[in-house]
Amino acid sequence: MRVCFISTEIAGSGVYGGFGCLTRDIAGGLAARGIDTYAVIPCQPRTKPVQTIQGIQVLSCPIDSYRDLKNSRPFAAVFRMIDADVYHSQEPNIGTCLAQIGEPQKKHVVTFQDPRTIEDWRKQWVPHRPSRLYEIRFQLAYQHKVGRAARDADARYCQAKFIIDKATALYRLPSRPGFLPNPIEVPDSCGPKASEPTVCFVGRWNAIKRPELFIELASCFPAVKFILMGEDFNDADHDAEIRRRCAQLGNIDAPGWLAPAERNQLLQRSWILANTSTKECLPVSYLEACAHGCAVLSHVNSDDFPEEFGYWARKGDLEDYRRGLEILLENNRWRERAEKGYEYVKDTHEFGKVIDQHVRVYEEVLSQ
Numbered sequence: 001m002r003v004c005f006i007s008t009e010i011a012g013s014g015v016y017g018g019f020g021c022l023t024r025d026i027a028g029g030l031a032a033r034g035i036d037t038y039a040v041i042p043c044q045p046r047t048k049p050v051q052t053i054q055g056i057q058v059l060s061c062p063i064d065s066y067r068d069l070k071n072s073r074p075f076a077a078v079f080r081m082i083d084a085d086v087y088h089s090q091e092p093n094i095g096t097c098l099a100q101i102g103e104p105q106k107k108h109v110v111t112f113q114d115p116r117t118i119e120d121w122r123k124q125w126v127p128h129r130p131s132r133l134y135e136i137r138f139q140l141a142y143q144h145k146v147g148r149a150a151r152d153a154d155a156r157y158c159q160a161k162f163i164i165d166k167a168t169a170l171y172r173l174p175s176r177p178g179f180l181p182n183p184i185e186v187p188d189s190c191g192p193k194a195s196e197p198t199v200c201f202v203g204r205w206n207a208i209k210r211p212e213l214f215i216e217l218a219s220c221f222p223a224v225k226f227i228l229m230g231e232d233f234n235d236a237d238h239d240a241e242i243r244r245r246c247a248q249l250g251n252i253d254a255p256g257w258l259a260p261a262e263r264n265q266l267l268q269r270s271w272i273l274a275n276t277s278t279k280e281c282l283p284v285s286y287l288e289a290c291a292h293g294c295a296v297l298s299h300v301n302s303d304d305f306p307e308e309f310g311y312w313a314r315k316g317d318l319e320d321y322r323r324g325l326e327i328l329l330e331n332n333r334w335r336e337r338a339e340k341g342y343e344y345v346k347d348t349h350e351f352g353k354v355i356d357q358h359v360r361v362y363e364e365v366l367s368q
Helices: 018-032 063-067 069-082 094-102 118-124 132-152 161-170 211-220 236-248 260-269 284-291 302-309 318-348 351-366
Strands: 002-006 036-042 050-053 056-061 086-090 107-112 155-158 198-204 225-231 252-256 272-275 295-298 310-312
Touching: 002 018, 002 069, 002 094, 018 036, 018 056, 018 086, 018 284, 018 351, 036 069, 036 094, 056 069, 069 094, 086 094, 086 351, 094 107, 094 132, 107 132, 107 351, 155 161, 155 351, 161 302, 198 211, 198 260, 198 284, 211 225, 211 236, 211 318, 225 236, 225 260, 236 252, 260 284, 272 284, 272 318, 284 295, 284 302, 284 318, 295 302, 295 318, 302 310, 302 318, 310 318
Parallel strands: 002 036, 002 086, 036 056, 086 107, 107 155, 198 225, 198 272, 225 252, 272 295, 295 310
Antiparallel strands: 050 056
């Protein structure tokens, strides 16, 4: 079996976020099983045209070809050269269209990672609103071209249960997608936690993630340790301002963007993950936090993680987060909710189980 992943990014090649991590993890898990695994991504600054990452053969193509179906021939030729049995898109995108153009007779699978409406994109660009012309182009590209590619796929799945209806409506799918979770390495047990209350943040320091709110929360709890993991890759001045504000407080560290092993060590010691984003799907940080025994404090109730395994800050303002943190710290409520989250993630998202599910999906679609 040969599987080719289609993604906008992959960890280990240029700047990446959640999509990049999960693409590398799923593809790497398959490669470790002896499956011939490829990934195709649009070229980013400092990205090599061809490289190997965790056993995955990664090819990058010019971004202009990726964005414009009129220039699709070179990109489609890459998919024909790979000659995979299954092409698996991590969120439908122009690459999904190009793979179907290049290899129409092969099997195509789509996992909806974070389906976005125009309203979602408006939040993404706060405070820089997209123009009306861009919104029209967005509708044409994602609700027509990419939507058609999603409908034409041989199998469709969602990585989170709460987006199934949203993806069905947004892309006008003929049937509801199945549930195919993202994987996470789950330790056999959670190690010792820090002796003092510790709250962490994991993510990019951009407008939608609201790291400033995390800093404001830290200022309300001087006796609690806060750790702000991440970085602003696109705005050096904003990155410096965030670090300056952290330095002014005595209870918050800003170690920057950390490698997975270092990040996991801090999660292992933390009591609570505070996610201050205005929008998320089911982020990798939720899974990582629960896998390491953290409760989840968040405004975005993805698959009920905050509601069931922490505190759901429905209003999403500072007062709501402050109240939520007080509730979690009171009588160590965070611990019981974190234990529930650990058991759920171990049962549903454990790495080996999820890779097994992916193999079964490919076997089923190839048997059709």
